[in-house]
Amino acid sequence: MTREASAQRYHDRTRQTPESFRTSDFQLDLENKPHPYKIYEKLRSVSLSSTIRPPQIPTLRAITGNGQPSSMLSSPDRETITQLCYFATGITKTIQRGGHSIPFRAAACTGALYHVELYVICGPLPGLDAGVYHFDPRTLSLDLLRTGDFRGVCGPTAPFVMVPTTVWWRNAWKYRARTYRHAFWDSGTILANLLAVAHALELPAHVETGFVDEQIAELLGIDIDDEAPIALVPIGAPKDAQAVTKPPALEPIDPETRSDLPVEYELIREAYTASMLPDTAAVRTWRTNSTSLSNGDAVSPGTRHQIDLTPVGDERAVKTPLHWTIRRRGSCREYVRDSLSFSKISTILDRSIRDVPLDVGDSGPLRFSDPYLIINDVQTVQNGAYQYHPETGSLERLRAGTFRSEAAHLALDQQLAADAALCLFFLADLDAVTGCLGDRGYRVAQLEAAITAGRLYLGTYAHRDLGGTGLTFYDDEITAFFSPRAKGQTPMFLWTLGRPA
């Protein structure tokens, strides 16, 4: 097996099929359910601001930021960190069910298992000393892991860097080896929130996918077999940062207390380690090579019937403030069948499916995957299977017809997909992606689709009468459904949108 084959091998071996579901005897071990939080008992805790300044700009404007706001005027402080942590992974609501309080978080997460942790690596900020911190959403505080300015270990210079990590077992408890995919899906929804909040605060922010994995893990005091970094998000004007060129020697940090017994999934470990970058030279090569993959590799528009989207401009679009949308968001549990306005759908697609500020590939919407749709009920648009071409803002009809039962089947036979007004599938050509970027390309293809889906969550929930949810799926059935156009492509993410019941 070549190094390049690992991502493909992982993907192939974690495909879900009707057969794999029928024959699976897997049962959740409720006695061994992982803890939902990482708790550092022995570290000093630093309270974040008690009042959270709500980001007020309209959601649809916040999600369109490409990482480079024109005015970069804001100077980050402790309140900025509070806002970013809270609106990315904070506890935004608690629901009472069966005598229990169930906390829900700012961004969607498969199975509500909340396996993504958030860290802050900062230089000195007003109200916050330079250090490496872990965000504790229960107490809205930071655990101080290290005192001092360690930003240079991350490579990019910025006033601070936020790092989502995934605690594998917390998600693998339910999803087993599929968790490697979920690591990017569930980091992606958080990153969409982080980018939107940074944009609302007029702070430049982008997502670095090239970093020395083990170095970042060492800095955070984590072991990549248990918990691994997914991306770096440098935030703030680069000139403010202090460059540290050589990582200092670091002491290990006490791990959290655990009482559950993690089950290890070799496929996850193999997929992650095969895609690590060993040193800064490899990071440089990663960035250089990866510019050769552009959205020119996307499946080009065909000659079938095209419909131009009709998005409304900012002046006519809904002005729901970002903080309101994030607090309101919650994955839709049931849709009522209803016809949705084409102009609203157009506006959501137009604002959400845009350039994701990544360190790889050329700029442009969706460099690594193509969006396909099943439209079941959108005014003035014939029901059918479509491909969306973000570069021209048009929908191309691949097949006319009402495909509600097919949609449900593709989504693991879930009714939500049948009742949704539309289902949006992101499909990537993994041969092309890994051929160009190697195994790490797989991470980025998943992450770009997931960040886009995170924006779709926000864009949808900015509209009071709409709801949406990510769904999991049968992989090969989706490719087959959209073939011949999608031949050679495989699904990264499935998003659905409709009228909540």
Ligand SMILES: Cc1cc2nc3c(=O)[nH]c(=O)nc-3n(C[C@H](O)[C@H](O)[C@H](O)COP(=O)(O)O)c2cc1C
């Ligand atoms: C990538 C992704 C896949 C999901 N898949 C499903 C699914 O297959 N079925 C489902 O009912 N909910 C699904 N969800 C919704 C989660 O269950 C939901 O996000 C979680 O329970 C947290 O609730 P909230 O989104 O309302 O905050 C998915 C969410 C994400 C982000």
